Amino acid sequence: MTPKVAQFLNDVAPATPCLVLDLDRVEENFRRLQAAMPLARIYYAVKANPAAPILTRLVGLGSFFDAASFEEVEACLAAGARPEAISYGNTIKKESAIRAAYARGVRMFAFDSEQELRKLARSAPGAKVYCRILVGNDGAEWPLSRKFGCEAEMAKELMLLAGELGLDPFGLSFHVGSQQTRTAAYEAAIARVAMLFTDLREAGLNLRMVNLGGGYPVRYRQEVPEIDEIGAAIMGALAEHFGNALPEIVVEPGRFIVGDAGVLSTEVVLVSRKAKDDPVRWVYLDIGRFGGLAETEGEAIKYAFATPHDGTPEGPVTIAGPTCDSTDTLYEKANYRLPLALDAGDRVTLLATGAYVTTYASQGFNGFRPLAEHYL
Ligand SMILES: *Cc1c(COP(=O)(O)O)cnc(C)c1O
Numbered sequence: 151m152t153p154k155v156a157q158f159l160n161d162v163a164p165a166t167p168c169l170v171l172d173l174d175r176v177e178e179n180f181r182r183l184q185a186a187m188p189l190a191r192i193y194y195a196v197k198a199n200p201a202a203p204i205l206t207r208l209v210g211l212g213s214f215f216d217a218a219s220f221e222e223v224e225a226c227l228a229a230g231a232r233p234e235a236i237s238y239g240n241t242i243k244k245e246s247a248i249r250a251a252y253a254r255g256v257r258m259f260a261f262d263s264e265q266e267l268r269k270l271a272r273s274a275p276g277a278k279v280y281c282r283i284l285v286g287n288d289g290a291e292w293p294l295s296r297k298f299g300c301e302a303e304m305a306k307e308l309m310l311l312a313g314e315l316g317l318d319p320f321g322l323s324f325h326v327g328s329q330q331t332r333t334a335a336y337e338a339a340i341a342r343v344a345m346l347f348t349d350l351r352e353a354g355l356n357l358r359m360v361n362l363g364g365g366y367p368v369r370y371r372q373e374v375p376e377i378d379e380i381g382a383a384i385m386g387a388l389a390e391h392f393g394n395a396l397p398e399i400v401v402e403p404g405r406f407i408v409g410d411a412g413v414l415s416t417e418v419v420l421v422s423r424k425a426k427d428d429p430v431r432w433v434y435l436d437i438g439r440f441g442g443l444a445e446t447e448g449e450a451i452k453y454a455f456a457t458p459h460d461g462t463p464e465g466p467v468t469i470a471g472p473t474c475d476s477t478d479t480l481y482e483k484a485n486y487r488l489p490l491a492l493d494a495g496d497r498v499t500l501l502a503t504g505a506y507v508t509t510y511a512s513q514g515f516n517g518f519r520p521l522a523e524h525y526l
Pocket of ligand 1 (some may be wrong): 153195222239240325327328329363364365366402403404405406430
């Protein structure tokens with residue numbers, strides 16, 4: 151938690167649940183990533199947190215943007231981004247959304263199938279297009295599995311087709327899965343992309359861009375590799391496989407830029423046990439799966455907690471949200487322990503929750519309002 155956030159929580163004690171996020175930390179993270187990968191152009195993955203103050207700060211820093219929908223394209227433009235600085239990176243787009251983005255000046259689009267490519271040829275003629283390939287997601291705590299990307303052989307054919315359809319066959323992309331904790335995932339994916347570059351050059355097509363996607367991790371309960379280490383591994387792999395003929399490098403960080411800039415302030419609603427001698431206490435917070443903590447699904451992302459009783463004796467807990475739905479249980483198996491002194495009414499802070507929380511909140515499930523947001 152940054153000093154600015156801590157002071158706000160202390161001085162203002164805002165109504166819970168709420169996200170409090172330090173925009174200076176967003177800027178620091180942007181600069182740290184840029185320093186770790188100086189040759190890469192940063193396209194912020196807007197879906198991680200599309201709040202206007204974040205987009206505005208990033209526009210001021212010269213960031214580019216990866217939009218998942220036409221609505222996100224509009225949010226970037228409203229924040230002052232130039233259309234040339236926006237990539238429409240979702241491989242699944244309605245043709246009407248492609249047309250709308252193109253009309254607003256967006257000229258860079260992702261695809262991973264022939265049908266999507268034909269939509270682009272019709273509705274975004276001449277645009278730069280890049281094909282997303284399937285790569286391993288091992289080591290990612292929030293994997294993206296097989297939903298996106300296509301096999302390399304298909305990517306090769308589609309890039310050739312892109313040129314025939316009057317599009318600009320710009321490059322290739324991959325995504326190693328979010329909260330990726332192993333540099334090997336990037337290294338393997340870069341090797342694969344480089345092979346495709348060679349194959350396509352032999353077929354008469356010179357690609358100009360590699361998009362390394364996102365995945366750069368944030369510290370939750372566990373240590374993660376430093377961004378400098380990840381950057382060095384990535385730049386090393388690029389040098390090894392591309393030599394001096396380095397293409398334009400794009401990265402699409404979401405979590406890394408905003409994750410540790412924000413915290414959730416919550417209140418303990420109830421502490422109870424299922425039997426008198428049960429060692430495990432159930433701790434119910436005023437936020438849960440439907441309040442925005444979607445990434446606790448399968449206990450995938452394990453947030454760190456801070457309480458007013460930290461440093462006093464702890465015991466095992468199951469942590470759950472406030473709604474009348476049993477899937478609204480956050481952590482039952484991940485061995486969480488919280489202070490025995492924890493009581494209803496205590497404020498509990500969930501650390502590093504600036505990414506993938508606000509927009510995941512339901513529209514009032516059980517009557518609870520989506521969480522409030524404070525940008526400092
Ligand atoms: C979600 C997403 C990102 C951002 O991923 P992070 O793990 O948050 O860095 C980047 N690129 C694409 C295509 C995505 O879908």
